[in-house]
Every structure is written in C-alpha cells, then in structure tokens.
Amino acid sequence: MARLHVVERSETQAVMDGLHEAVEKRLSVSSLAPCPVEFTAAFVGMCATQSCGKCTPCRVGLGVLKELMDQVLEGKADEHTLELIEKTARTIYLSSDCAIGYEAGSMALTAIRGFRDDFEHHIKYHACGFKQSELVPCVSGCPAGVDIPGYIALVEAGRYTDAVKLIRKDNPLPVVCGLVCEHPCEMHCRRGMVDDPMNIRGLKRFATEHMEADYKPKKAPSTGKRIAIIGGGPAGLSCAYYLACMGHEPTIFEARHHLGGMLRYGIPNYRLPRKRLDEEIQWLLDCGINVELDTPVTENLPEIRKEYDAVYLAIGAHADRKLGLPGEDAEGVESAVKMLRAIGDEEIPGFTGERICVIGGGNVAMDVARSAVRCHAKKVTIVYRRRVADMTAQDEEIAGARAEGCELLELHAPLAIEAEGGHVTGLRVQKQIIGGPKNGRPAPRAAEASEEVIPCERVLVAIGQAIESRPFEELGMKCNRGRIVTDTDGAVPGFDGVFSGGDCQSGPATVIRAINAGKVAAANIDHYLGFDHQIVADVEIPTVQFKGKNMCARCEMTSREASERVGDFDIVEHGLTPEEAHQEASRCLRCDHFGYGAFRGGRIMQW
Numbered sequence: 001m002a003r004l005h006v007v008e009r010s011e012t013q014a015v016m017d018g019l020h021e022a023v024e025k026r027l028s029v030s031s032l033a034p035c036p037v038e039f040t041a042a043f044v045g046m047c048a049t050q051s052c053g054k055c056t057p058c059r060v061g062l063g064v065l066k067e068l069m070d071q072v073l074e075g076k077a078d079e080h081t082l083e084l085i086e087k088t089a090r091t092i093y094l095s096s097d098c099a100i101g102y103e104a105g106s107m108a109l110t111a112i113r114g115f116r117d118d119f120e121h122h123i124k125y126h127a128c129g130f131k132q133s134e135l136v137p138c139v140s141g142c143p144a145g146v147d148i149p150g151y152i153a154l155v156e157a158g159r160y161t162d163a164v165k166l167i168r169k170d171n172p173l174p175v176v177c178g179l180v181c182e183h184p185c186e187m188h189c190r191r192g193m194v195d196d197p198m199n200i201r202g203l204k205r206f207a208t209e210h211m212e213a214d215y216k217p218k219k220a221p222s223t224g225k226r227i228a229i230i231g232g233g234p235a236g237l238s239c240a241y242y243l244a245c246m247g248h249e250p251t252i253f254e255a256r257h258h259l260g261g262m263l264r265y266g267i268p269n270y271r272l273p274r275k276r277l278d279e280e281i282q283w284l285l286d287c288g289i290n291v292e293l294d295t296p297v298t299e300n301l302p303e304i305r306k307e308y309d310a311v312y313l314a315i316g317a318h319a320d321r322k323l324g325l326p327g328e329d330a331e332g333v334e335s336a337v338k339m340l341r342a343i344g345d346e347e348i349p350g351f352t353g354e355r356i357c358v359i360g361g362g363n364v365a366m367d368v369a370r371s372a373v374r375c376h377a378k379k380v381t382i383v384y385r386r387r388v389a390d391m392t393a394q395d396e397e398i399a400g401a402r403a404e405g406c407e408l409l410e411l412h413a414p415l416a417i418e419a420e421g422g423h424v425t426g427l428r429v430q431k432q433i434i435g436g437p438k439n440g441r442p443a444p445r446a447a448e449a450s451e452e453v454i455p456c457e458r459v460l461v462a463i464g465q466a467i468e469s470r471p472f473e474e475l476g477m478k479c480n481r482g483r484i485v486t487d488t489d490g491a492v493p494g495f496d497g498v499f500s501g502g503d504c505q506s507g508p509a510t511v512i513r514a515i516n517a518g519k520v521a522a523a524n525i526d527h528y529l530g531f532d533h534q535i536v537a538d539v540e541i542p543t544v545q546f547k548g549k550n551m552c553a554r555c556e557m558t559s560r561e562a563s564e565r566v567g568d569f570d571i572v573e574h575g576l577t578p579e580e581a582h583q584e585a586s587r588c589l590r591c592d593h594f595g596y597g598a599f600r601g602g603r604i605m606q607w
Helices: 011-028 036-049 061-073 079-095 099-114 116-125 137-141 148-156 160-168 174-180 184-188 200-209 234-245 274-285 301-307 336-344 363-374 395-403 470-474 511-528 578-586 596-600
Strands: 226-230 249-253 290-292 310-313 333-335 355-359 379-383 407-409 412-420 423-438 441-446 452-455 458-461 498-500
Touching: 036 061, 036 099, 036 116, 061 079, 061 099, 061 116, 079 099, 079 116, 099 116, 137 148, 137 184, 148 160, 148 200, 148 578, 160 174, 160 200, 174 200, 174 274, 174 511, 184 200, 200 578, 226 234, 226 301, 234 249, 234 274, 234 511, 301 310, 310 511, 333 336, 336 363, 336 458, 355 363, 363 379, 363 395, 363 458, 395 407, 423 458, 498 511
Parallel strands: 226 249, 226 310, 249 290, 310 498, 333 458, 355 379, 355 458, 379 407
Antiparallel strands: 412 423, 423 441, 423 452
C-alpha cells in the first residue's frame, strides 16, 4: 500500500472552484447594486458556514448576527435590534480567533455604522431604501451618467451617428473619452458575471470613428445671456457646450495658446492625437462658443463679472508639486507638468543619450516616462516608493511603459538629488518594505538596507498637480488646500453669479469627472439665470431582443509593436474592427431593459 498519494483535483473541487469563481464575479460587479443590508447579511451567512467552530464568537456569534439581520429584512426588527447588531458585530470583531470571524464582524460593524439609514428604512417601511431606478450598473458607474446600453445598442444596429448623438447628451467629448477615458463604468458591468465586462471605451471610440455623417445639436432660442468660462479644459468646454445648446452665449477665456487644458498639456499625442482633439474642440466651438486665447483671468475677475451675466471658474490643476528634497533646485530637475506642457505646444525636449529617473506612480508618471523614451533617452527608470500593485496608473499604462523599455523600480523612496557643479548626477534612494494600511493603501517604511544612488542626468517629478488658486484667494474666495470652496450647486459663496468646478474645485481628477463637473455647472448656471432648459435625447433606441447571452470573450484593442512605436508620437492603440465592434456590442446584457433598469425604462431622457 502506498505511503503517500499524488494530490489530484477531484470533481467536487472542480465544481466548488467554479462556484467560487462565480461568486467572485458577482462580487466584482455588485458594488453599486445591492442593498447594503441584504449584502451584509449574505456575507455574514457565508462566513458562518466557514466557521471551524473552535471559538465561540465565530461559531455562535455569526449565527446570532445572521438571525438579527434576517429580522431586519423580514420586518420584525426595531431600534433595539440595530443596537444588538452593532454590539454583536463589535464583540465578534474584537474576540474572534481567526480572520473568518473578525473580518465578518468588521464588515457588519462597518455596514451598521455606515448605512444606518438603510437599516432604519427596512425597519420603518419593510423595504430597501436604495433607488432601484438608478441601478443600471454601467450608467451609475459613469460620472457623467452616459446612456451606455443605449449607444451600445445603436452601435450594434450600425447607427453610429445616433450613438454619438446619444453620448453627447451627457458627454460632449466622446472622441476624447473613446481614446483616454479611465472607463470606471466597465468595473461594474454585469457582463462580468458571464465572462468579461463589455469593452465600453472601445465601442465609444468605434462609434466616433465610423459616424455616417456630421450633425449639429438642436439649440434653444437665444436668451441674450452671456457667460464667461475661465479655462478651456474639459470642464470649461463641457459647460460652454451645454450653455450654447441652451441658447446662451458662452465665451471661454484661455490663458494658453490652445484650448484643451490637460487634454492637450497633460496627455501625449501617442494616447490622444492632437488632430483628433482639435477636430472635436472645433466641432464644439462651431456650436456657438466664443474664445479668447492667451487671456489669463485672475485679478481682473471682478471686471469680467460686470461684463457677463455669470462666470464659471474651471482653471484646472496646472501647477506642479515639489518633492521637498535636498538638491531639488539642481539643473536637470524638471516637473512632469512642465515637460508635458512643452510637448503640448509641440516643443519636443531633447533627451538624447541621457539617463532619466521619473518619480511617481500615476498616469502622469507613465506619460512622462514613455514620452522620455520617444525623446531618445538612453535609459528611463520609474522610481516609486510603494509596490507596482499600489500604483494609481492604469494597468495598460504600466504595461505600455514596461513594453517600451522603462524600468520600474518599486519600493524605493527618493531621499535626495545628487549633483555636481549644480547639475544632476543621480537620485539617492532608500529601499522600502511594505507595511500596514495608511489612507486606504499599504504604507511603506524604510527597510534595513543601505542607501543607493541611481546615476542619471535628469530627474522628472510626477507626484501630482497643484491648483493655482492663490490669485482667487486674494480676491476673497475661500480655498481649502488650494481648492476653491463652493456651495452644493457650485456657486462660490460671497460672489454672486460666480461658479466653480472641475479640478480647481474637486482637486485633480479624471477627464470624465471634469466633463461631469461642466455638465452640472451648465445646469446650475442656467437655473441661476432664471431658465429651466432641458437637454433632450432625440434618438430612438433599438427595440430590445433577447437573443440568449451565450459565453463570448471580450474583444480587446491592440497596440502597435513597442519597437515601432517608441520612435514617434503617433497613436499607439488600434481601434476595434467592424467585425469586433459588432460582436462586442452584441454581448451587452441590456440592463436598462432587463432587471432593475426596467422600472423607469433604464434611462434619463433629459436633464
């Protein structure tokens, strides 16, 4: 008889692995959908089935906690029940022996404290308190609220112009977003339960590249009202577009030579071609937007306000942040913002033969590193004090940088800039070891290792952008950490008719969030001026046909070969082919029709 046996995967384990994978998929796409009470009760129940039974808080406590939550869901609870839930969850969290118990207790404690109103709603009305009409996951996950199922259905039907029209009801920059949007909508796509989330960004790009004809939006009759938009970035452009559609006369005051803000001065041509950006901006301007370039507005804001009926501040975040390290003033230390700004004005820096260190772990750091490669740098090293897994940059940007030859040096904290004769010769770093969480991410600390010097001739600092809010603060506007403080409608307190939004109000954010800020500002400015204009979708959505959603893998966009693309600033990514786009569009589960989205037709036809 054999002493040991080779471990083989049994049929039972294969089935359980499949069930685990299904649960993981459902959890990954459910963050916007479930009632927090039902979700927490289900999690506690699942943990209770995993208890080994050795400790009482887990073995008995989780069962009691599940029964208490069931009472809430069944309408048998009162305020005393909620107190028992919190007390029981806290006891389980503090006294369980293993992660099964204390993590379940921790989650229940977080839920009862963070969603108290939902628990109370169940007690009072015997029903969930969340709004079912808002639960089309991709639409809820899009900051601009774009009707994603609608335009995907139009792409599938081959009606690409109508798809773009529908997108522009909520997002006037579909060309830009089809190329560079961080697509938070995809993270919540229910198609992920079946196989893979929809390639929403890819379908948006396909629609903009295959429009059958140009069109102009419907505009309301002229109101005679003039609005000054300070800043020509995505927030300012979006606000100006919707105000023009409402019949107002917006004028954009832009401090730089060109419009686009960080779209032009923060995103390189290989990701967002200048030609495509200029075409989209010109389309917006042709809708009735006036422009004053090379016209900064700071201390002259009061004079501008007197000439216009309202003002919208959308100055963006164009200032750089300092490292605060010794040697930072040496020649060869540059900010990422400055470098990308120069490239945006078509002033390509010459890095031929230089070794370059890029400090940072966000998309800007990746953009700067990949641009440095295209500027003929000898070697590019990205230095980051955390792990690659903790980088805020998109995965595809990190992969792109690596493919193009950039070295990623994780867990290395910059200590000082080494210099000789006033010029950079190296970056002194300290190895780190990852530790406990801080501000939501694992925090590094210095490892027991000697300091190192990375030889280089140039250091590019990409640790975030700052807002040039000081001139406005001097005018009396209240600012908090450089951000302009506003009321809930975006109005600046103490400055009648002055509104603010985008990066200067929220802090540096994504393109789609800036677009949403401009959309919200347009609606609130219109209301301030005494109007109630509606932005309406005049597109008929194709009739839903349930065709049976069989498993089908997601079509991904491909890229040019790394060895080819590093020699120029031409666009890197290939769009979907017509065959790929049609197949991808056909994968949509149409949550606007099936499921919660059906309660109100799954879409907002006007705003």
